[in-house]
Amino acid sequence: MTETAITPEVVAEHGLSEDEYQIILDRLGREPNLTELGIFSVMWSEHCSYKSSRRHLGKFLTSSDKVIQGPGENAGVIDVGDGDAIIFKMESHNHPSYIEPYQGAATGVGGIMRDVFTMGARPIALMNALRFGEPDHPKTKALVSGVVAGIGGYGNCVGVPTVGGETNFHAGYNGNILVNAMCVGLARADNVFYSAAKGVGNPIFYVGSKTGRDGIHGATMASAEFDDDSEEKRPTVQVGDPFTEKLLIEACLELMATDAIIAIQDMGAAGLTSSSIEMADKGGVGIELNLDKVPQRETGMTAYEMMLSESQERMLMVIQPGKEQLAFDIFEKWALDVAQIGQTTDTSHLVLKHKRKTVCDIPIAPLADDAPNYDRPHTPTAKRDVLYAAQIAQPDDYNQALLDVMTDPDIASKRWVWEQYDRHVMADTVDSSQSGGDAAIVRIHSEDGPTTKAVAITTDCTPRYCYADPVQGGRQAVAESWRNLTSVGADPIAITDCLNFGNPERPEIMGQFVGCIDGMNEACRAFNYPVVSGNVSLYNETNGVAIPPTPAVGGVGVIPDISLLKNLQGAEDGDTLILIGETTGWLGSSIYLRAVESREDGAPPPVDLQAEKANGDYVRKLIRNRRVNGVHDLSDGGLAVAAAEMAFASKVGLSLKNPTDLPAHAWYFGEDQGRYLISTDENSINPILTTAEGLGVPAMVVGKVGGTRLTAQDAFDVTVDGLRARWDQWLPTLMSGGTETV
Amino acid sequence: MQTAVITFPASNCDRDAAVALEQITGRAPHRIWHKETTIPSDVGFVVVPGGFSYGDYLRSGAIAAKSPIIQDLKRRSEAGLPVLGICNGFQILTEAQMLPGALLRNANQKFVCRVTKLRLANAQTRFTKLYDAKNEIDIPVAHHDGNYFADDETLRRVEGNGQVVFRYSQNPNGSRNDIAGIVNAAGNVLGMMPHPERTVDQNHGGTDGIALFKSILGTL
Amino acid sequence: MTMIARVYVGLKPGVLDPQGRTIAASLNDLGFNEVQDATQGKVIELKLAPGEVEATEARVKEMCEKLLANTVIESYRIEIDAPDAE
């Protein structure tokens, strides 16, 4: 390839500012060549350097007595006892999924799984948090079907159950959908693998798919002059190969059972560049690679292309000298491309050889140390007025109001989505989307067989709250995940997050970002519920219109004994319903307001973290003491929706009453936080109420279980089956225009 | 009673099958790698597990059906060795022509993971005799290509011989005659799309699969 | 008398084709060592109401852009059999 002159245009096309380029010149003491410039540009990109978000992420609580590894590695690691560790992370694949929904979503799932098994864990569960535009937006249907098929197509093939998630629809995502995937893996606590390269002269192995010209940044491509035919040089969309991923998992876990691996790192964004530099930087060593050895899918690939390629299903590892053959044998058994492409050095430089020429020789430290770290201006979001129930007229037809809420796009059943996901493979799924449950539950199945413990997993975020008030919305996202884990009797342990926002160079967007982080962090500290991994996705906007702030939270908890498990399926005929938590009838920013009044205004419900914790700890205690039959937390749509979901899942009827003087719409549909609906038998009622009183936890009897109808005093009265059918058919009807068999 | 589970590249229900077999027989099954050429002689029952062997590339089960181990499995099954093909295993057995017909893409084109109610079309087989013919059983399906097809004449023969073992009460994939599982004419090879190995534990999908394993293992 | 349109859809050059790769590898395993590479594409055959060839071709092109091909990663080629051509 003819050496490209590094003109200001080329620098700009690589997304580097003049100041950033000046730092490069100072550190190198010379002009970089195109390959070196490309390497700096990806390492200093928002995606790799977190230059807009780093200083704010630093505020998070990231440790507790259960945290083995917090943020900074490929995924977070927590101790779940008995020598087992759970490793998990969530990541976005928003833009690729908008361009090519199937492959974008599929490769998102593949990427997050690699982050987890890179650390020595067998992936045991997948979750997905999806945000689409308005249901009737011309693009929405195709995006939904492509994204869902892609997530299923990848996870189903690899054989990891997709057990839960969330799906929202809102005009704010018309031009920027969000596809956030989470993976949870199981490892032995004493056999976790890290990315820090060690030693000098240790062999570096490349394993997995061959390198092609996948996903090399369009603008940078355009800036480079090539001699070969340029048609071939078009940046290509990454295509996922779940078959190779599955082989990669089995091969890596097989090698990890030996002592052959010193360090290992998946090749994610900016593939070979970020993986080799992270390994070197963390280990304080240098790395020399011979690019001629890199398995290549296409002819005439340049050093620039190989270093920037984002071809999927590839891993980089430092192998224990003397163990090379063992590694080769295992990877060849699994029919994977494998090559020794270099070794660690003591130069603390990244040196690349290609066609007998040195094409890159740069010190590694500056790539990390000098990476930009901006304190972008941020203006706090203006507070909204509180909207009081009295200001909102009651509906003339409560049955219709209930129906409008139950068929709201965010409330309606997502069966159409999760039936395309294998939820049972690995045979450890205790509960999944199937029940509509608050958290998915997956048994811990360690090397010596199934245990009686389980992990509970949930993803949560209420973007309309975050938009109305980032701080309260941030608190709420963390609080709801903690509540969902609590609702199945789990001890919440830690979270991962995926922070999806607009353009951070706009102070109001940066204000949303900072506000959400502050709110999330307050909740994490209140619950001793640290952040152990995460991902930031910025610039989610089109023509200056940003998405609603969407800090998706992935929570993980542990259920010490599956036999103690409870969820919303347990309500029994004759049970009494008790509501835990205080109800003020908060309708601002509620689903009711949107579905019935077509309004989205009003301050969102505040989250009282102390009350949230007290109520949740009490509910968990009741579950552990076998005091309750059914439990469900209250979130979107309030008491009415929680009751309906419990009725559906438990296959029972429910009758609710309003023991307060709140107007019916506020009582049944208000979205006050920190609340749970529990069903219990006669003789537990008084013990539950009196203990609650002692603890200062609000608790009151709000109805009974029985019959076949869902009735509410002074409000609605419908058959459970009729309501279920409408709730169940909303999405199939949208997607197929017709009714699908259940 | 020694059992075995075959593993192909990207089989992914092999461990599930092994766990179920160990739970029921009290003995860990042999794990057989697809490159091996013979089924150990002490093996009395083989499961060809579910998954996405070779990524379902070309046709589900097609590439696995050509593996050395399947050629030996074919010989052994012709000599009477009982074999259970689950999901991708069923696809492999039809591709290997150990069972009649073929499994096409689901009629609605979508992967479906759903707990299906099954009717026992034949409760007399070696795989079903412990079931009560009157009862429906709940077993989950999870597949993209479960749409059973056989030409009219083959279908007549299969139905005539009572080779249809399970039928869906609500057909999730468009399969002919609601067929969910069939045996070969000799009755020692069963292929089914639903996953009985996922229903051997109350906490994990129920227990309706246990009788299937006990039926076949009991007759050995 | 109907018209037949045949649409050939394949991955664009440079796009990973895991399926093709796997097919080639298994053919080699089966002893067909002459196979150096394989790619897999689709042929969609459409039965169409009779029409004039250019117009039909234009319509089929529209079908490809709208549904039959994923032009982000796939390219396509159209063949029309006019009735008389049969």
Added chain:
Amino acid sequence: MTMIARVYVGLKPGVLDPQGRTIAASLNDLGFNEVQDATQGKVIELKLAPGEVEATEARVKEMCEKLLANTVIESYRIEIDAPDAE
């Protein structure tokens, strides 16, 4: 100089073709009412070590019988591009 073999694999008549049916229906939904029917098949393109045409064709036929087509439901057609034919 390599040889190219193109293998066209389609469902036999009488085998229901869910893909084809869906394609026809969706095209009609999109307003392409001239579409009366659609079928979907595969094209597998093989890059082969150069050889003499008849012999190559025989080998490819063997590949189809052994792997590329499931003759229970599918039929196939083979095309060979001899180098000179290019």
